[in-house]
Amino acid sequence: MPWFVISAEHGLLHPDDLVAPYDRALADQTAEYRAAWGAWVVAKLEDALGPLANRNVEVHAGSAYVDSLQEPLRRLRCGLDVPLRHLRQGEQLAWYGDDQTPIQAASTDEAVPPLEHLVARLSNDAAAVTPEQLIHNRSSDFDMPGLYSWWVDTDGARDLSRGLGYDVPPGLIYAGQAGATRWPSGRKSRNSLRDRLVGMHIEGNVRFSTFRRTLWAVLEAPLRLAGKGEHALTEWMKAHLRVVAVPVRDADTLGRVEAAVLDELDPPFNLAGRPASDIREELSRLRTAASRRLADGT
Numbered sequence: 001m002p003w004f005v006i007s008a009e010h011g012l013l014h015p016d017d018l019v020a021p022y023d024r025a026l027a028d029q030t031a032e033y034r035a036a037w038g039a040w041v042v043a044k045l046e047d048a049l050g051p052l053a054n055r056n057v058e059v060h061a062g063s064a065y066v067d068s069l070q071e072p073l074r075r076l077r078c079g080l081d082v083p084l085r086h087l088r089q090g091e092q093l094a095w096y097g098d099d100q101t102p103i104q105a106a107s108t109d110e111a112v113p114p115l116e117h118l119v120a121r122l123s124n125d126a127a128a129v130t131p132e133q134l135i136h137n138r139s140s141d142f143d144m145p146g147l148y149s150w151w152v153d154t155d156g157a158r159d160l161s162r163g164l165g166y167d168v169p170p171g172l173i174y175a176g177q178a179g180a181t182r183w184p185s186g187r188k189s190r191n192s193l194r195d196r197l198v199g200m201h202i203e204g205n206v207r208f209s210t211f212r213r214t215l216w217a218v219l220e221a222p223l224r225l226a227g228k229g230e231h232a233l234t235e236w237m238k239a240h241l242r243v244v245a246v247p248v249r250d251a252d253t254l255g256r257v258e259a260a261v262l263d264e265l266d267p268p269f270n271l272a273g274r275p276a277s278d279i280r281e282e283l284s285r286l287r288t289a290a291s292r293r294l295a296d297g298t
Helices: 031-049 062-073 090-099 115-122 129-138 153-164 193-202 210-219 230-240 252-263 278-296
Strands: 005-007 011-013 056-060 078-082 144-150 171-178 241-248
Touching: 005 171, 011 031, 011 062, 031 062, 062 078, 090 171, 115 241, 115 252, 129 193, 129 230, 129 241, 144 193, 144 252, 153 210, 153 230, 153 278, 171 193, 171 252, 193 210, 193 230, 193 241, 210 230, 210 278, 230 241
Parallel strands: 056 078
Antiparallel strands: 005 011, 144 171, 144 241
16 A cells, blocks of 8 residues: 655655755645645645545644645545544654564564565575566465565666666666555555565556656656656566565564665665665655656646
8 A cells, every 4th residue: 555755844745755855834824725735735635646536545643734735535425534634743653652662673583584684585585586487486485465676687777877877787677565554554465575576566557656666767868768768667577687586474573574674685776765876866866756757647
């Protein structure tokens, strides 16, 4: 299930968007600003997800944000859930903090392999398979939650370097998880490694896949993707990428496991929660520009 960040300054942001520091609180703005902000956020949300009618949006934010979103969502016949509406801000923060079980405690359960074991498996390029091999592999391991790492070959790294203007060496470029329980709501995800890697990354589209959108942003100019479409990106991925997939049965702790794994691997194309770098700053700029062109249909 996709999720976004709402910002009084920037409206709707993807979780891995990088923005400069700002000092603007929605509650301090005029009624006109808040109304325009709410319409803007909902318009961007519909652009990202498609029609919102008969769908439901869950918001974790203060009353100024929730109130500003209510009317534009209602006009689109979209439901609005605010799970912590009845709690004060301090109580909300305490509630979010309830699920901070240390990752070390979970690593003793065989459902979650030790961190060093996961990092070693995700770092083993010899275990990587091509997209075509993954598509045709019917192993039940891929129908579970888990972690994955994407790898690029020498020619693909050259294409990425041309698009970014920075050297991208062959090897690990991106990692993530599929199927983690969504906290703080506790909602179980229906995603599996197969859903994420095949359904979204390989055979999906740039609107619903962060990884595809990132690759599109980098390769759009050097491969002239705008005139060729999604199929050209898919064929490039099949030609130049490989992936390692590692099942992890415990979906409840998978999000925290992913964060710890990313701290160890630090792939250059992961943006959310990663240290700033020249590549990441340029990648964020390219993604923002590409997202605008895609939204405008250009």
